[in-house]
Amino acid sequence: MPKFLIWIAALAALIALPHGLSFSQQEILVFLTINVLLVASYRLLTLTGEWSLGHVVIMGVGAYSSALLTKKLGVYVPVSMLLGGVIAALIAVLLSFPLFRMKGFYFLIGSFAAGEIIRLLWKRFRDPFGGAKGIKGIDPMPDFSVGFYQFDFFEPTSYYYFAGVVVAVCLWILWRIEKSPVGLTFHAVHWQDKLAQASGVNVRAYRTLAFAIASGFAGISGALLAHYVGTINPNAFDIDLMVFVLTWAIVGGTATFYGPILGCVVLTVINEVVLRELGLEQMRPLIYGAIMILSILFLPNGLESIVQKLTKRRAAGGAPERSPAE
Amino acid sequence: MTDFLEVKDLTMRFGGLIAVDSLSFKVAHGSIHGLIGPNGAGKTTTFNMISGFYKPTSGQVLLRGEDISGLQMHEVARRGVVRTFQHSTLFAELTVLENALVGTHMPFRPNIFAAIIGWDKEDRSGAEARAKEALEFFGLDHVMQERAGDLSHGHQRALGMAVAYASHPDVILLDEPFTGMNPEETRQMMDLMKRLKADGITILIVEHDMQAIMGLCDNITCMSFGKFLAEGGPQEIRNHPAVIEAYLGGARHVA
Ligand SMILES: Nc1ncnc2c1ncn2[C@@H]1O[C@H](COP(=O)(O)OP(=O)(O)OP(=O)(O)O)[C@@H](O)[C@H]1O
Ligand SMILES: [Mg+2]
Numbered sequence: 320m321p322k323f324l325i326w327i328a329a330l331a332a333l334i335a336l337p338h339g340l341s342f343s344q345q346e347i348l349v350f351l352t353i354n355v356l357l358v359a360s361y362r363l364l365t366l367t368g369e370w371s372l373g374h375v376v377i378m379g380v381g382a383y384s385s386a387l388l389t390k391k392l393g394v395y396v397p398v399s400m401l402l403g404g405v406i407a408a409l410i411a412v413l414l415s416f417p418l419f420r421m422k423g424f425y426f427l428i429g430s431f432a433a434g435e436i437i438r439l440l441w442k443r444f445r446d447p448f449g450g451a452k453g454i455k456g457i458d459p460m461p462d463f464s465v466g467f468y469q470f471d472f473f474e475p476t477s478y479y480y481f482a483g484v485v486v487a488v489c490l491w492i493l494w495r496i497e498k499s500p501v502g503l504t505f506h507a508v509h510w511q512d513k514l515a516q517a518s519g520v521n522v523r524a525y526r527t528l529a530f531a532i533a534s535g536f537a538g539i540s541g542a543l544l545a546h547y548v549g550t551i552n553p554n555a556f557d558i559d560l561m562v563f564v565l566t567w568a569i570v571g572g573t574a575t576f577y578g579p580i581l582g583c584v585v586l587t588v589i590n591e592v593v594l595r596e597l598g599l600e601q602m603r604p605l606i607y608g609a610i611m612i613l614s615i616l617f618l619p620n621g622l623e624s625i626v627q628k629l630t631k632r633r634a635a636g637g638a639p640e641r642s643p644a645e
Numbered sequence: 646m647t648d649f650l651e652v653k654d655l656t657m658r659f660g661g662l663i664a665v666d667s668l669s670f671k672v673a674h675g676s677i678h679g680l681i682g683p684n685g686a687g688k689t690t691t692f693n694m695i696s697g698f699y700k701p702t703s704g705q706v707l708l709r710g711e712d713i714s715g716l717q718m719h720e721v722a723r724r725g726v727v728r729t730f731q732h733s734t735l736f737a738e739l740t741v742l743e744n745a746l747v748g749t750h751m752p753f754r755p756n757i758f759a760a761i762i763g764w765d766k767e768d769r770s771g772a773e774a775r776a777k778e779a780l781e782f783f784g785l786d787h788v789m790q791e792r793a794g795d796l797s798h799g800h801q802r803a804l805g806m807a808v809a810y811a812s813h814p815d816v817i818l819l820d821e822p823f824t825g826m827n828p829e830e831t832r833q834m835m836d837l838m839k840r841l842k843a844d845g846i847t848i849l850i851v852e853h854d855m856q857a858i859m860g861l862c863d864n865i866t867c868m869s870f871g872k873f874l875a876e877g878g879p880q881e882i883r884n885h886p887a888v889i890e891a892y893l894g895g896a897r898h899v900a
């Protein structure tokens with residue numbers, strides 16, 4: 320099974336990867352792993368055709384929830400992460416009531432406004448959210464041992480392995496959902512909601528479902544972040560990060576599962592390796608903006624379209640994959 | 646035959662325009678019922694009210710005696726009334742098979758937890774079998790893997806019906822199913838509808854092809870400018886002075 324071997328090789332490469340990196344690069348690798356989950360969860364939301372500007376704030380909901388659960392109630396950290404995701408999903412369900420009265424552009428603006436309101440609440444209520452300074456001294460993930468490996472979470476490598484496993488499981492679930500009849504129904508709601516409804520699909524419920532699932536996984540990514548950096552504040556989840564998520568998704572392309580992940584990885588590598596080396600990291604927003612515009616102009620179907628071309632050539636004669644125009 | 650679907654004083658007002666004006670008719674169970682009238686008579690609007698796409702301004706839609714007017718479209722569909730759309734409305738970006746699979750949503754309701762764990766294999770294969778059955782019925786099995794948007798116009802109309810049929814409906818509302826079909830395709834499609842009827846499915850059909858309507862329907866309701874005009878069997882309607890008048894006035898002739 321050559322495909323099986325490719326997976327084994329990829330896994331080995333991912334395990335070996337941090338050992339070839341400097342300490343600061345290892346830290347970036349942790350952030351990258353967390354961002355992969357963030358952008359992959361965002362794609363699930365876009366399956367039903369809605370683009371939200373509140374996704375990063377929802378990630379923050381997961382981060383705040385998990386941080387507070389451990390700090391105030393002493394919940395065990397991995398459990399609090401899971402609960403952070405659940406709370407983010409529940410908040411999304413609440414938000415869906417006003418937001419899903421809107422569609423398209425209005426949903427976009429509405430989601431931004433909803434996100435800003437949540438950030439305002441974090442700033443306004445010092446108890447329990449810590450105001451503008453946020454929450455400091457968040458419990459780290461407790462160290463543990465699995466026999467052959469000792470997890471020491473002050474080491475980025477350890478946290479990378481831990482987050483890697485969590486993210487891998489989450490991606491697997493997201494992938495299973497997308498390839499299931501539920502995923503097909505999401506597509507149906509996106510392309511022709513009238514016909515979907517005439518086929519008995521509760522369109523509103525499916526929109527809410529996609530929103531809640533995407534938000535839940537965004538919440539888990541936020542919790543992973545919170546317990547790694549140990550401090551969070553409202554500005555960590557502002558529109559700047561949202562623009563990065565959008566850029567990753569658009570540059571990578573949203574027609575396939577791996578498109579946004581590819582965008583996130585490639586742009587992060589460009590950012591950290593190239594820009595940092597050149598001392599241009601201050602210009603990151605400018606350069607990201609330029610990359611977004613250039614890719615819309617010259618690569619409208621994203622990086623994934625290059626991959627599709629390459630794999631198609633290799634598997635010439637196989638069934639051609641359809642490429643929904645986004 | 647019993648009254649199965651009944652429309653009672655149904656009215657739809659768009660601002661100043663009364664598109665449907667206290668229309669009443671009854672559809673018998675297991676029959677093919679035609680709804681005809683010149684362009685702009687309000688046929689599609691009537692379908693939209695029956696299927697729950699529009700909420701009527703006033704009046705009732707009774708299904709097995711239950712008032713279903715004002716329910717949402719998916720709620721009406723779940724009671725067994727499924728519609729097609731006048732303009733080929735399909736999931737153009739999805740394959741033909743995937744289109745039909747969406748049609749099986751009601752008999753094989755997806756369950757997200759079962760789907761993640763992989764405990765829905767039976768449902769998935771059941772849905773696929775049903776989808777393929779519906780496609781075969783409408784002669785689309787040879788284009789199963791094609792993109793729905795790439796199909797010929799006639800095939801797109803057929804696919805719209807296959808999606809509706811896949812859901813095991815009790816009543817199908819067909820809005821101009823024969824447009825874009827050549828005479829041969831129309832004839833085949835008429836045969837399929839007679840088979841649906843033989844299976845006990847009730848059909849309410851809007852169509853401008855009079856030959857097809859006359860050949861298919863047990864009963865026909867004719868409307869004009871939103872109002873009820875006449876009702877009867879094909880022979881009666883063909884010779885009804887008010888119907889002929891409406892169509893001549895509307896610059897469309899009865900074949
Ligand atoms: N959503 C709407 N808003 C305003 N007016 C509408 C709307 N839908 C339909 N109408 C008007 O209502 C009248 C009836 O339209 P309808 O589409 O029901 O006619 P029809 O009998 O289906 O005609 P055709 O044979 O051309 O399909 C027309 O005058 C149309 O312009
Ligand atoms: Mg019409």
